[in-house]
Amino acid sequence: MVIWIILLLMTAAAVMAVLWPLSRHRALAAQQVDPDTQFYREQISEIERDRERGVLLPSEAEAAKAEAGRRLLRATGATAADAFAAVGEPALRRRRAASTLALSVIPIIALALYGAYGSPHLLTHPPEQQAQASGDKMDLMAAVSQIEAHLAQNPQDGRGWEVVAPVYIRMGRIDDAVKAYESAVRYLGASADRLANYGEVMVLAKDGLVSSEAQKVFEQAVQLNKASPKARYYLAVAAEQDGQIEKAKQAYGELLSSSPEGAPWGDVVRQRLASLGGEQPVAGQEDAPQIGAADIARMVSGLAERLETQGGSPEEWARLIRSYAVLGQRDKAVAAAERARQALAQNDAGLKTIDAMARELKLTDAAP
Template sequence: MIDSIFWAATGIITLFVAGILVRALRRSTAGTPTDGFDGQVYRDQLSEIERDSTRGVIADDEAKRLRSEVARRLLAADRADDAADAAKPGPRSVPVLGVMALVLAAGFGGYAYLGQPGYGDLPLKARIAEAEKLRADRPNQAALEAALPPQPQLEAIDPEFLALVEKLRAAVAQRPEDLQGQQLLARNEANLGNLIAAYKAQEQVIALKGDKATDADILTLATLMFQAADGQVSPEVESLLQAVLKRDKRNDTALFFIGILNMQIGRYDLAFRYWQEVIDTAPAGSPWLAEARSRIVPLAEVVGVRYVLPDAPAATPGMTPELSGPSAADVQAAQDMTPEDRQAMIRSMVEGLNDRLATEGGTAEEWARLISVLANLGENERAAVIFAEAQKNFAGRDAELAVIQAAAAQAGLAP
């Protein structure tokens, strides 16, 4: 209904303006300043003769003769004007009407191509109000999980590994206050793709730690819940992220996920601010730095901000081993270690990388590195689980998937 009224009003206004322009054109071409000049002079003479006759300046006979003479000249002048009007070309409105038709066609056509015909007016204030309503009314974590289809089971999982996880579940059920058991359960459930069970175990980890729970523990829980909701930021996850930001306003993980939340509700302006903060303040090794850099330029165009992406920061010295691999000092130390100690150091680095990828994510190269290392350690089943999770995380990103698939193929996990 509103759409019909809009187009009707637009058409009426267009016709009205066109009529005014054509009318003005006809007036401008109807005659020149000298048209009808003689006739007006003769009419003035007739008026003058009447006044002189009334005052007695001229005799009645003379007045009658003058009237006849001037009237004859007036008739002749009128006939001449009529003949001139008949010989004049018509008003030059056809070219103007043609130009107007082209302008109207370009205007309506351009609006149909670039605009949104059929949509009502949506000013900025209304858009913000609608987005904030979406924020307030979005489903909670349980509702988001209930709306998802059943998740398919991961393939190529070692039955022995599954048996070990079953034993771990039984042990944790008997000893729910076993902190280390809950931590292992959360990690292994996540590796199996059982994200709800994983974050439930992580909730127990935080409860058991109490005041000693770290921001990393909370972010692990938030990430697992985010994944369990298939990439939707629930109110519960938002509360966890905001709690971290209160203590560390530059935490790159929390900033990035709050940006995702604002993207999901349509507050692209706020998402841009959060991701710009990630780009400006995140450490060089942050996985969210690369993510924010890859998304912020098109987001800036949507927001209407002229944004120039800064140069990527170089890797900083002192980067942790799980981010950059062993340092020269680590290699030298490893040469003096016993085989058992060397294996323990490698295991520590692998577990550190695994934990970070599970909680914070990472680049395709880091996922590929973890797959390769696990395969070299003989843990092909676990490498297959990591490969399946990486394929899910990088779905639709062909260039990054190619890196991961190449590592899996070299490890014998993919053709």
């Protein structure tokens, strides 16, 4: 509260400094010398000096002084009238209006600008909470900086890459996480969990699309550990995206039946299976997949937007067409096939890939 009182006093002082000149007394305004009045007075003095030097005759000097005096009187009368008008009742009303406007509008504008560009939230949180939040962020950034400095000197430290990879995901640096997991696999060797994590971050980097490269990583993980739930889940997602519905339903069902009671990925798999019209076996690990059934529409939309704005490979266009077909959005699948042909007009092999996908999905309306 004290800070607001201080700001109010500072604002009032600034406003008064601006309004002070408007409150000058009438006498002060009248005391100011008008340039025209000063000119005629100097002219009368000059005529008197010319008479004394003999330049003008006494009669000429008197006539000139009389004319200059009349002009002086007119100038003096006009100046006095103007001065009185300036400080009269109309001027008083203007001053009051200006004062009211300044005292009300200036603080309002100042508060609006402060709310838009300032940091009012800093006054609503205790300093201890602000310090803790800033400290946590600084600690994380400092830790990441230290690890990155260490890895710059020791790029073959696979353990360091494996430690920093999930931190990159938390920070939203997905591309850096992909590189970190890739380095961890390279220097620590392939394991089922390490490969599953690597494949998952590749899927995240593609907005939920299980690319052919990621699918190979998951297949390798399953070869090392047939029970790897994360790898099996994403292989089922890949089959679903490829339009292999029965294969996907079977993979989801087998994953559920082999999962322990209360497995964290159970609900996600049931939703995916239900979306395909499959049964929901009763089955029940902190290794739950990060992408669920509710994300499928989002990831397809993200893929479509990326292909529209940045382009992509024939395989990615084919995957988009499959995804629309899986979702039952046949019109969008047909439109995607047509856009793919336009984007790949100079790529004969790519056009063959799209045509083959259209035939596989029986998109006869999309046939060339």
